[in-house]
Amino acid sequence: MSDQHHSHGLPFWRKYIFSVDHKVIGIQYGISGLLFLLFGFCLMMLMRWQLAYPGQPLPVLGNLFSEKFMVGGIMLPEFYNQLGAMHGTIMVFLGVVPLAVGGFGNYFVPLQIGAPDMAFPKLNMMSFWVFFLGGVSMVASFFVPGGAAQSGWTSYPPLSDIATTGQTVWLIGMVFLITSSLLGSVNFIVTIVQLRADGLSFFRLPFFVWAQFVTSFLLLLAFPPLEAAGVLQLMDRVAGTSFFLPSGLVVAGKALTVSGGGNPLLWQHLFWFLAHPEVYVLILPAMGIVAEIVACNTRKPIYGYKSMVYSIVFLGFMSFIVWAHHMFLTGMGSKMSAFFQITTMIISIPSVIILTALALSLWGGSIRFTTPMLFATAFLPMFGIGGLTGLPLGLTASDIPLHDTYYVIGHFHYVVAPGTIFALFAGIYHWYPKVTGRKMSEILGKIHFFFSLIFINGVFMPMFIMGLAGVSRRLYDPMQYAHAQPTQPLNVFISICAWSLGLAQIPFILNFFGSLIWGKKVDRNPWESTTLEWAAPSPPPHGNFDTVPQVYRGPYEYSVPGQKHDFWPQDMAKEN
Amino acid sequence: MSDNLIRYISKPHPVTGVTNAKLGIWCFLASEVMLFGGLFSAYVLLRTGAPLWPRGSEILNVPLATLNTIILITSSVTMVMAWASLAMKEFSKYKRYMGMTILLALAFLVVKAFEYGHKFEHHHFPSTNTFYAIYFTLTGLHGLHIVGGVVVNTYFLFPGSRMWEHDPEQFMGRIECAGLYWHFVDLVWIFLFPVLYLL
Numbered sequence: 001m002s003d004q005h006h007s008h009g010l011p012f013w014r015k016y017i018f019s020v021d022h023k024v025i026g027i028q029y030g031i032s033g034l035l036f037l038l039f040g041f042c043l044m045m046l047m048r049w050q051l052a053y054p055g056q057p058l059p060v061l062g063n064l065f066s067e068k069f070m071v072g073g074i075m076l077p078e079f080y081n082q083l084g085a086m087h088g089t090i091m092v093f094l095g096v097v098p099l100a101v102g103g104f105g106n107y108f109v110p111l112q113i114g115a116p117d118m119a120f121p122k123l124n125m126m127s128f129w130v131f132f133l134g135g136v137s138m139v140a141s142f143f144v145p146g147g148a149a150q151s152g153w154t155s156y157p158p159l160s161d162i163a164t165t166g167q168t169v170w171l172i173g174m175v176f177l178i179t180s181s182l183l184g185s186v187n188f189i190v191t192i193v194q195l196r197a198d199g200l201s202f203f204r205l206p207f208f209v210w211a212q213f214v215t216s217f218l219l220l221l222a223f224p225p226l227e228a229a230g231v232l233q234l235m236d237r238v239a240g241t242s243f244f245l246p247s248g249l250v251v252a253g254k255a256l257t258v259s260g261g262g263n264p265l266l267w268q269h270l271f272w273f274l275a276h277p278e279v280y281v282l283i284l285p286a287m288g289i290v291a292e293i294v295a296c297n298t299r300k301p302i303y304g305y306k307s308m309v310y311s312i313v314f315l316g317f318m319s320f321i322v323w324a325h326h327m328f329l330t331g332m333g334s335k336m337s338a339f340f341q342i343t344t345m346i347i348s349i350p351s352v353i354i355l356t357a358l359a360l361s362l363w364g365g366s367i368r369f370t371t372p373m374l375f376a377t378a379f380l381p382m383f384g385i386g387g388l389t390g391l392p393l394g395l396t397a398s399d400i401p402l403h404d405t406y407y408v409i410g411h412f413h414y415v416v417a418p419g420t421i422f423a424l425f426a427g428i429y430h431w432y433p434k435v436t437g438r439k440m441s442e443i444l445g446k447i448h449f450f451f452s453l454i455f456i457n458g459v460f461m462p463m464f465i466m467g468l469a470g471v472s473r474r475l476y477d478p479m480q481y482a483h484a485q486p487t488q489p490l491n492v493f494i495s496i497c498a499w500s501l502g503l504a505q506i507p508f509i510l511n512f513f514g515s516l517i518w519g520k521k522v523d524r525n526p527w528e529s530t531t532l533e534w535a536a537p538s539p540p541p542h543g544n545f546d547t548v549p550q551v552y553r554g555p556y557e558y559s560v561p562g563q564k565h566d567f568w569p570q571d572m573a574k575e576n
Numbered sequence: 577m578s579d580n581l582i583r584y585i586s587k588p589h590p591v592t593g594v595t596n597a598k599l600g601i602w603c604f605l606a607s608e609v610m611l612f613g614g615l616f617s618a619y620v621l622l623r624t625g626a627p628l629w630p631r632g633s634e635i636l637n638v639p640l641a642t643l644n645t646i647i648l649i650t651s652s653v654t655m656v657m658a659w660a661s662l663a664m665k666e667f668s669k670y671k672r673y674m675g676m677t678i679l680l681a682l683a684f685l686v687v688k689a690f691e692y693g694h695k696f697e698h699h700h701f702p703s704t705n706t707f708y709a710i711y712f713t714l715t716g717l718h719g720l721h722i723v724g725g726v727v728v729n730t731y732f733l734f735p736g737s738r739m740w741e742h743d744p745e746q747f748m749g750r751i752e753c754a755g756l757y758w759h760f761v762d763l764v765w766i767f768l769f770p771v772l773y774l775l
Binding site for chain 1: 596597600603621706
């Protein structure tokens with residue numbers, strides 16, 4: 001207990017770098033996550049040049065790359081593959097998860113449950129620095145001989161088994177990231193179970209905390225099988241085993257000298273056993289953030305809070321038994337396919353319940369269209385499009401022609417990009433006053449929102465058309481096949497939209513840093529919200545609250561009849 | 577500065593009945609179950625898919641593995657005794673039992689090293705065939721877990737044991753958690769032994 005309250009008088013590096021305070025760690029995660037999102041997006045903007053103008057030299061920037069990556073400004077196919085694999089890996093494991101879980105989760109879960117910190121502050125610090133090591137290895141892998149991993153973010157063997165050194169670095173990086181998630185998820189579960197304030201029963205938890213709680217279980221239980229798979233692939237690459245290499249494999253005209261007897265499908269099963277729950281790791285915290293913002297800005301309780309909680313728990317459970325719907329094309333047999341089709345159709349039900357409840361929450365509310373609310377409302381139809389376009393992929397008959405086409409890319413990006421990332425932006429605008437004590441600019445925020453909304457749809461909507469035309473998702477040269485050539489104008493359109501989307505982030509970056517200095521100063525509760533984090537000072541000091549919080553009611557007591565104010569904070573004993 | 581401190585570090589939560597650390601270690605063990613579960617599933621899939629699979633008892637050293645099983649089970653007993661000694665406030669006994677636990681773990685690793693060395697002498701490597709691949713991977717990962725346990729237990733035997741003087745309750749909690757982990761590592765071996773050596 002003695003080392004809990006030593007924030008004053010700590011040297012700089014203990015207070016801001018190797019800090020054990022959940023808020024500092026949350027900010028570290030958040031900033032790293034945002035930087036990695038930008039980096040991953042830059043990789044994609046490079047790829048978009050090759051897709052829009054195949055074989056043409058990239059002006060200006062092209063000369064900055066070494067011969068290993070681009071010759072005369074023309075991207076090499078190997079480099080294109082590296083960009084693709086690393087875009088996926090960075091966006092998922094280094095961008096969205098650290099920002100949504102590590103950043104928002106770390107900062108706001110202890111605040112929303114009235115705790116002074118996470119249950120294991122030192123473990124929390126360790127989990128960030130292990131994540132950081134993982135991130136460094138991933139970025140450094142571009143500079144090993146042969147460049148970064150190039151087997152897609154899914155790293156399917158046998159190709160990944162015989163790929164260049166970058167793949168080994170990728171695997172080591174993944175082991176770091178998995179370890180970090182594991183430490184983090186243990187911390188979240190214990191914190192939420194043990195450290196809730198007095199009176200804060202499970203059904204009085206804000207929906208965001210529920211989302212983080214279920215997410216933690218997914219991270220805890222789904223990541224280890226990927227770690228197992230990673231260990232096996234590492235053995236294949238380093239110790240010469242054949243876990244994923246079948247007998248009689250011929251590479252570049254020569255028989256591979258391995259013992260054989262392995263099974264490439266084994267990797268796919270282990271990988272998707274993680275990677276499907278991972279999809280929910282990406283989306284659940286986003287739903288949590290949107291629920292908070294919708295309740296606060298509609299000034300009414302969330303519609304069907306309890307059914308949302310039951311749905312999210314059911315969703316978490318079901319996400320463990322749908323993984324093989326990524327593998328309908330592997331010939332695993334129609335009985336397996338039938339099972340996974342059914343579970344996949346079942347899992348869409350709780351998602352629809354949550355989305356419907358959020359949409360119904362808007363009904364009859366006196367909505368405040370602040371920037372966070374704009375992003376949160378946009379999340380609903382965007383995630384809706386992503387979810388509905390997923391249904392044809394969950395059924396074998398329609399999945400077979402659509403598998404591995406741009407349709408799939410469009411589908412999951414609608415879930416993650418205008419879905420999750422919009423929700424994350426909403427969260428940043430919503431909670432920025434709590435973290436910094438200042439509001440972000442509404443004008444810049446609205447410019448950011450409207451341009452992002454237009455361009456992001458310009459990027460992903462045409463992908464459905466390309467996918468239906470049968471264009472494969474991993475083509476280096478989009479002109480290679482005759483059936484893809486008519487869709488080439490769409491590629492140019494998508495690329496222009498993607499670069500414009502990049503430009504549309506400039507107001508956000510200006511706003512993010514500028515508001516630190518010029519933002520309007522605010523007190524504890526600028527949005528007139530009810531949950532516990534707004535009872536703490538802005539920014540909250542070490543230890544978070546002035547007094548030990550006591551909770552008297554549920555999280556969304558807005559516009560309660562007979563009250564003077566339209567919000568009734570959870571920790572307020574008397575009438576408001 | 578508030579008096580809002582992290583609760584339930586040494587006293588159990590009145591509703592859940594456990595301390596933070598104990599809930600944490602159980603979560604951690606759940607993820608370990610998934611890790612080894614994934615590897616065991618890989619074993620099952622590889623074996624059912626293989627046209628030929630050697631019998632472990634014919635190519636692995638069953639007597640040595642039996643000895644190792646006895647060593648590990650004994651070390652689990654001494655681990656419990658270490659914790660029980662703390663419960664009876666007998667610190668010197670705790671040190672003796674904890675020391676024995678560490679020595680037994682090291683003995684396990686020595687025996688394992690002999691087994692590995694013997695295999696290497698006969699040019700049996702992970703790359704020889706899928707059986708040796710999964711054998712070395714599973715036992716190697718288990719061995720790493722043993723090493724981890726040795727490091728943690730050594731910490732609690734020497735520098736970490738100073739906590740006994742100022743917070744015996746939390747120290748006992750820590751030993752209990754270390755014990756839970758140790759029993760888990762033991763349990764993994766109880767599965768590994770028949771699966772690899774006997775079946």
